[in-house]
Amino acid sequence: xxxxxxxxxxxxxxxxxxxxxxxxxxxxxxxxxxxxxxxxxxxxxxxxxxxxxxxxxxxxxxxxxxxxxxxxxxxxxxxxxxxxxxxxxxxxxxxxxxxxxxxxxxxxxxxxxxxxxxxxxxxxxxxxxxxxxxxxxxxxxxxxxxxxxxxxxxxxxxxxxxxxxxxxxxxxxxxxxxxxxxxxxxxxxxxxxxxxxxxxxxxxxxxxxxxxxxxxxxxxxxxxxxxxxxxxxxxxxxxxxxxxxxxxx
Numbered sequence: 064x065x066x067x068x069x070x071x072x073x074x075x076x077x078x079x080x081x082x083x084x085x086x087x088x089x090x091x092x093x094x095x096x097x098x099x100x101x102x103x104x105x106x107x108x109x110x111x112x113x114x115x116x117x118x119x120x121x122x123x124x125x126x127x128x129x130x131x132x133x134x135x136x137x138x139x140x141x142x143x144x145x146x147x148x149x150x151x152x153x154x155x156x157x158x159x160x161x162x163x164x165x166x167x168x169x170x171x172x173x174x175x176x177x178x179x180x181x182x183x184x185x186x187x188x189x190x191x192x193x194x195x196x197x198x199x200x201x202x203x204x205x206x207x208x209x210x211x212x213x214x215x216x217x218x219x220x221x222x223x224x225x226x227x228x229x230x231x232x233x234x235x236x237x238x239x240x241x242x243x244x245x246x247x248x249x250x251x252x253x254x255x256x257x258x259x260x261x262x263x264x265x266x267x268x269x270x271x272x273x274x275x276x277x278x279x280x281x282x283x284x285x286x287x288x289x290x291x292x293x294x295x296x297x298x299x300x301x302x303x304x305x306x307x308x309x310x311x312x
Contacts, residue, residue: 084124088139092116095143099151101271112147119146165206165295167192168199172292173299182255183296203288206295250300258293261286 096112123142127135171191175183183191189199251259257279264270264278272286279286 084135085120092120092143099147115147115150116143119143164202169295169299172296200288203291204284206291250297254293258289261289262293
C-alpha cells in the first residue's frame, strides 16, 4: 500500500485524535525500523523501512479501538512491524539458496531430535547435513543475516505475545489460532536455555545482537547463529501446523 493511499485512509477516518496519535508516536516508527535493520543486509535503506512503517502507523491511527484492551503504542507497534515486514517480503531480495538452506537446517534439527528424543546439538545437526561445524555455523549466520527470519514467519504477526486478528465468520478460526499460539508458546518454553534467552532479550527486551553478545559473553556473530538456530528449531517443531495450514489453502 502506498503512502498516498494510507494518507487517504487517515483523512477519511474522522477520528479527532488521529493526528495527535500519529505525531506522538512517529518516533516509534524510526525505533522499530532501526531495530529491524540489525538483521537486514546493508542494501536495505532505513528511509524505505520508515516509509513502510509510517503506513502502518497511519493505519493504526485509523483503526485503533481503545475498548479492545491494548494501548495504542502496543497496537501501533504491531501494525508498524507488520507493514515493514510486508514491504521487505515484497522486495524479494532474499537469495533462493538462503531459503533452501533454512529449510534444510530446520529439517535436520527435526530429524535429529526425533531420532534422539532430546535437543539437537550443533555438531549433530552439522553431521546430519554433511557439513563441518564451522560450515554449519556459517550457514546459520547466512540465514539470519540474509532474511528477516524472526518468529513472524511462524505466526505472521511480527510479535509473539500479541497477534492482530481480523474478524472472522468462522468460529473455528479463533479456536485454531488459540491452539497454535499455545503450541508456539510451548515450543518456545522447550527451547534450550541459551536460545530462549536470546529470543527473550531480542524480542521482549529489544536488545540488538551486539548488546546480547555482551550479556552472554559471546561474539555478535555467535548471537546471530543462536538466534537463527532457535528460529529454525521452532520451525521444525511446528512443521505439522505449517503443513496443516498449507493443506487448507
